[in-house]
Amino acid sequence: MEIEVKGDSELNKILNSSQMQPTVAAENAKVTINGIEIEHSSNEIKDAPEGITFTLVKTAEKDKAGGLISETVTVARDIEPTKKAIKNWVDAYNNLHSFYKTQTKYEPTKLGEAPSANNGVLLKPEFGISIINYT
Secondary structure, three states, X not given: OOOOOOOOHHHHHHHOOOOXXXXXXOOOEEEEEOXXXXXXXXXXXXXXXXXXXXXXXXXXXXXXXXXXXXXXXXXXXXXXXXXXXHHHHHHHHHHHHHHHHHHOOOOOOOXXXXXXXXXXXXXXXXXXXXXXXXX
16 A cells, blocks of 8 residues: 655654554455355345345454354345335326316216206316217
């Protein structure tokens, strides 16, 4: 590793001298997921299992014998947001359908009678739409 300090030659000399030695060697992240060993160059594992990202934040602790203590991660599907979105869509569709049904309501009348006052707004004569019974 090389460090460059601008404006302070003494600090630059100290940081780039043999006085500074790494205390821990760099290593790839190693994990075992579902019995499969995975080695990755970063602490973010996106490809095992598909659709899930693991961000590794610390090294596994060791037991008294020096072995690594495994961590258990439980992943569950959260379908509540999907259920809510589907319900909202269905409610909006039903409201729109009800609105159209009310606006285009048609009650037939006998030949020669005026259109029903119960017809929907879109079938009122003032909108230029009228239904005439022909025989």
